[in-house]
Amino acid sequence: MNASLELKDVQTGYGLIQAVRGASFAVRRGSVTALLGNNGAGKSTLLKTVMGLIPGQPQKGEILLDGERINGMDTESIVRLGVSYVPENRAVFHQLSVQDNLIMGAHVRKDRRALKTDLERIYEFFPILADRVNQPAGTLSGGEQQMLAISRAMMSRPRLLLLDEPSLGLSPFLVRKIFHIIRIIRNQGVTILLVEQNVRKALAIADYALVMESGRLVSAGPSTDLKNDPRIKDFYLGLNIRETQEPSC
Amino acid sequence: MLNGVAAGSGYALMGIAMVIIYKTSEVVNFAQGEMALASVFFTYLILQNYGIPFVYAMPLAALFAVFVGCVLEFAVLRRARRQTTLGMIIVTIGLEMILMGLVSWKFGADHKVMPFPITEFDSIWLGGFYVTTLEAVTFSVVWAVMLGLFVFYRYTRLGLIMKATQQNRSAAKLMGVRTNRVLMFTWGLSSLVGCIAGLLLAPRSMEPFMMWDPMLKGFAGAVVGGMTSIPGAVFGAYFIGVVENLFGRYASMEFKSAVAFALIVIVLCVKPSGIFSRHYVKKV
Ligand SMILES: Nc1ncnc2c1ncn2[C@@H]1O[C@H](COP(=O)(O)OP(=O)(O)OP(=O)(O)O)[C@@H](O)[C@H]1O
Ligand SMILES: [Mg+2]
Numbered sequence: 001m002n003a004s005l006e007l008k009d010v011q012t013g014y015g016l017i018q019a020v021r022g023a024s025f026a027v028r029r030g031s032v033t034a035l036l037g038n039n040g041a042g043k044s045t046l047l048k049t050v051m052g053l054i055p056g057q058p059q060k061g062e063i064l065l066d067g068e069r070i071n072g073m074d075t076e077s078i079v080r081l082g083v084s085y086v087p088e089n090r091a092v093f094h095q096l097s098v099q100d101n102l103i104m105g106a107h108v109r110k111d112r113r114a115l116k117t118d119l120e121r122i123y124e125f126f127p128i129l130a131d132r133v134n135q136p137a138g139t140l141s142g143g144e145q146q147m148l149a150i151s152r153a154m155m156s157r158p159r160l161l162l163l164d165e166p167s168l169g170l171s172p173f174l175v176r177k178i179f180h181i182i183r184i185i186r187n188q189g190v191t192i193l194l195v196e197q198n199v200r201k202a203l204a205i206a207d208y209a210l211v212m213e214s215g216r217l218v219s220a221g222p223s224t225d226l227k228n229d230p231r232i233k234d235f236y237l238g239l240n241i242r243e244t245q246e247p248s249c
Numbered sequence: 250m251l252n253g254v255a256a257g258s259g260y261a262l263m264g265i266a267m268v269i270i271y272k273t274s275e276v277v278n279f280a281q282g283e284m285a286l287a288s289v290f291f292t293y294l295i296l297q298n299y300g301i302p303f304v305y306a307m308p309l310a311a312l313f314a315v316f317v318g319c320v321l322e323f324a325v326l327r328r329a330r331r332q333t334t335l336g337m338i339i340v341t342i343g344l345e346m347i348l349m350g351l352v353s354w355k356f357g358a359d360h361k362v363m364p365f366p367i368t369e370f371d372s373i374w375l376g377g378f379y380v381t382t383l384e385a386v387t388f389s390v391v392w393a394v395m396l397g398l399f400v401f402y403r404y405t406r407l408g409l410i411m412k413a414t415q416q417n418r419s420a421a422k423l424m425g426v427r428t429n430r431v432l433m434f435t436w437g438l439s440s441l442v443g444c445i446a447g448l449l450l451a452p453r454s455m456e457p458f459m460m461w462d463p464m465l466k467g468f469a470g471a472v473v474g475g476m477t478s479i480p481g482a483v484f485g486a487y488f489i490g491v492v493e494n495l496f497g498r499y500a501s502m503e504f505k506s507a508v509a510f511a512l513i514v515i516v517l518c519v520k521p522s523g524i525f526s527r528h529y530v531k532k533v
Contacts, residue, residue: 076428079424
């Protein structure tokens with residue numbers, strides 16, 4: 001078995017609304033897997049379900065981390081097993097400084113001596129964060145907060161990283177930078193499940209891709225296959241056209 | 250004036266205790282006074298009935314206070330966490346009555362004399378005027394507690410974890426923080442601060458109702474200070490202590506206590522979020 005994360009017929013709902021209607025897939029260890037789909041398809045709900053963030057969910061199905069069942073566990077315990085999650089809203093601690101946010105990211109780490117070198121590496125990589133070490137995170141710009149959130153998630157040295165639309169609302173320069181970082185994180189051996197609206201960039205970086213449509217998984221496979229899948233082409237091209245038109249408007 | 254400062258010190262500690270809990274769990278803890286009361290009577294019990302020396306009784310009392318706070322959070326508040334704010338207030342008032350009932354039942358409603366090395370009547374000469382030793386001790390302890398809490402929140406790892414949990418509980422969970430334990434510890438810490446207040450008030454008067462008034466005044470002080478700021482609560486508590494004493498001396502003794510609440514009303518009308526509050530965006 002070389003699946004890092006595996007879902008078997010997972011169903012999640014909010015009250016009467018069924019948001020994920022039976023998702024089964026595996027995320028291969030060491031891979032980047034992109035999770036694509038329209039607004040409201042249930043991508044974020046799926047990630048939240050994996051993290052145990054929706055009380056009483058999943059209603060049905062099984063979630064396995066490296067073969068071990070994790071559904072029903074509380075969020076803290078799942079994080080302690082080596083899963084990091086960057087939510088859509090970034091969830092930085094607004095009144096804590098940038099540095100304290102990063103230190104909180106390392107909360108579950110045993111080897112706290114290596115903390116300093118990790119911090120230095122992050123500041124080297126994101127000089128903007130280094131300039132704002134003591135600034136409250138709430139005063140950072142959206143893009144800066146996103147960098148902080150990803151850096152903070154990396155401070156725990158996870159084996160699996162779940163990213164929910166990391167490029168949301170970022171300038172093209174920052175989007176490139178974020179995808180560059182995702183590549184670096186992958187090269188460190190971290191498995192990544194990436195939810196993205198930027199389909200072209202996501203497929204370029206991903207080894208595998210999953211497509212969701214109103215709560216169901218409609219397509220899965222190597223990202224190169226997916227690019228040529230006629231069912232996906234529609235969706236993919238749709239975004240592609242918009243992207244190429246953007247500069248002219 | 251000096252009397253007001255002395256009274257304010259007791260209120261300040263109660264205010265701090267309530268702020269610690271409110272900041273983390275947004276619960277206004279009306280059982281705060283009676284949690285302290287339980288610790289005070291526990292101290293009385295081990296000093297008076299078991300003859301444990303004062304130096305050992307103090308750490309034991311502290312442990313007991315932390316224990317009471319943790320147990321209440323674990324056994325009651327955690328179960329009630331899905332309640333509305335109003336429901337939570339009723340829960341803490343219920344706890345308050347239960348604790349008060351238990352103490353009255355076990356120890357009776359009569360006045361006790363706390364066997365402390367310091368009594369209300371000792372005094373020290375403080376370059377120009379006399380203050381009672383108790384007032385001097387109370388005042389120093391309040392400042393020591395404030396300083397201690399400042400250092401704790403600013404420089405310790407646990408302090409950082411508590412601040413993070415206060416600000417965004419679900420984000421703290423995403424960092425792997427066992428937020429339930431943090432919350433339990435918060436109640437323990439708050440109970441400890443309340444216990445210190447109770448022990449400082451006990452030499453003046455010790456009976457089952459002794460903590461009700463200081464708790465309300467401390468609460469009033471905390472509200473004046475914005476309810477989430479420890480220095481704010483201390484300022485508010487001293488302010489109330491001084492104003493009510495001046496009022497009691499120069500205007501009317503009967504309405505002395507009512508002044509505290511008149512003040513809250515005025516402050517809340519003028520600045521609803523309290524004097525020391527930062528603009529606080531409620532997280533969902
Ligand atoms: N807290 C909630 N309560 C009720 N319904 C919800 C809740 N959160 C999401 N939903 C519903 O679940 C469905 C899936 O939402 P989800 O956020 O998972 O979509 P998504 O694929 O992440 O979309 P987007 O790309 O816009 O972020 C939507 O129909 C949404 O309305
Ligand atoms: Mg989403």
